[in-house]
Amino acid sequence: MAATNTAGGHLSAVQTPEEQAGQEYFDRVIAEDSRIEPRDWMPEGYRKTLVRQVSQHAHSEIIGMQPEANWITRAPSLKRKAILMAKVQDEAGHGLYLYSAAETLGTPRHVLNQQLLSGKAKYSSIFNYPARTWADMGAIGWLVDGAAIANQVPLCRASYGPYGRAMVRICKEESFHQRQGWEILFELSHGTPAQKQMAQDAVNRFYGPALQMFGPPDDDSPNSRQSMAWNIKRFSNDELRQRFVDMIVPQAEALGLTLPDPDLKWNEERGHYDFGELDWNEFKSVIAGKGPCNVQRMQRRRQAHENGAWVREAAAEYARKEAAAQQTADTALIGA
Numbered sequence: 431m432a433a434t435n436t437a438g439g440h441l442s443a444v445q446t447p448e449e450q451a452g453q454e455y456f457d458r459v460i461a462e463d464s465r466i467e468p469r470d471w472m473p474e475g476y477r478k479t480l481v482r483q484v485s486q487h488a489h490s491e492i493i494g495m496q497p498e499a500n501w502i503t504r505a506p507s508l509k510r511k512a513i514l515m516a517k518v519q520d521e522a523g524h525g526l527y528l529y530s531a532a533e534t535l536g537t538p539r540h541v542l543n544q545q546l547l548s549g550k551a552k553y554s555s556i557f558n559y560p561a562r563t564w565a566d567m568g569a570i571g572w573l574v575d576g577a578a579i580a581n582q583v584p585l586c587r588a589s590y591g592p593y594g595r596a597m598v599r600i601c602k603e604e605s606f607h608q609r610q611g612w613e614i615l616f617e618l619s620h621g622t623p624a625q626k627q628m629a630q631d632a633v634n635r636f637y638g639p640a641l642q643m644f645g646p647p648d649d650d651s652p653n654s655r656q657s658m659a660w661n662i663k664r665f666s667n668d669e670l671r672q673r674f675v676d677m678i679v680p681q682a683e684a685l686g687l688t689l690p691d692p693d694l695k696w697n698e699e700r701g702h703y704d705f706g707e708l709d710w711n712e713f714k715s716v717i718a719g720k721g722p723c724n725v726q727r728m729q730r731r732r733q734a735h736e737n738g739a740w741v742r743e744a745a746a747e748y749a750r751k752e753a754a755a756q757q758t759a760d761t762a763l764i765g766a
């Protein structure tokens with residue numbers, strides 16, 4: 431048994447010559463900033479980190495459908511209903527690509543799903559906030575999908591092939607989501623004073639939680655360094671958060687809305703906007719299950735899973751019949 435220093439500097443026990451060769455190949459691929467594919471050898475920690483990250487991401491897409499699906503029937507016009515429905519369907523698709531990517535790492539879909547339903551797996555805390563008004567559809571699209579893009583564009587270059595490739599398509603759709611959100615807010619902020627106020631209230635409620643989507647501050651994010659060494663993550667939480675703030679300040683000005691942070695101001699020296707401390711106690715409390723909608727979101731997901739049982743059974747039965755028919759055809763061919 432030899433101890434090998436893997437990419438990222440952590441020690442792992444390599445037991446066989448095959449594993450040793452696998453480790454060397456893995457380290458070379460990471461050093462060359464190239465891609466690891468499902469059949470390649472990979473360290474257990476890398477596999478586990480990816481299963482956790484990719485499935486958490488998939489769960490977030492699926493749970494994230496809830497606050498917006500809630501507004502499809504109440505959207506103010508047929509056009510708005512159609513756009514919102516398309517967006518919510520996109521999120522379902524994102525969940526599906528990502529579950530498929532996670533499955534290539536060896537954990538089956540029903541296990542991932544069970545982890546979500548049992549409460550063992552987490553999803554993005556932003557989806558535990560309620561969508562109270564139509565303007566929230568704007569704020570979610572602009573800020574939440576916007577933060578998702580800032581987070582996900584660098585993930586298109588993630589070292590794990592299936593994850594990176596899934597992110598390319600997802601990011602294209604997220605840009606559409608962000609623009610539709612921005613446009614909802616633009617119309618409201620140029621409407622009646624009451625509409626403008628509704629838009630401002632929505633931005634006030636979603637700004638802080640959207641900034642928290644990048645995760646805890648770097649000092650409090652112990653796994654980030656390893657994820658960066660493995661070329662999964664390309665920028666730290668705080669770097670991504672800063673990029674996002676720099677991006678949305680001029681967009682808020684164009685909307686004619688303000689961002690609810692008295693400390694937000696341009697810092698000439700840094701070439702970035704400074705912004706105030708976020709409420710990390712609130713973040714931790716929402717992650718711990720005490721957000722305004724945690725219970726409701728999970729209840730709804732479990733109910734949807736139960737309601738979908740007949741679809742899964744029908745699909746399995748169809749697959750069984752197809753396989754049996756194929757086997758009969760194969761047997762007849764051999765017999766002929």
Ligand SMILES: [Fe+2]
Nearest residue numbers: 491520521524
């Ligand atoms: Fe998405």
Ligand SMILES: [Fe+2]
Nearest residue numbers: 521575604607
């Ligand atoms: Fe989205």
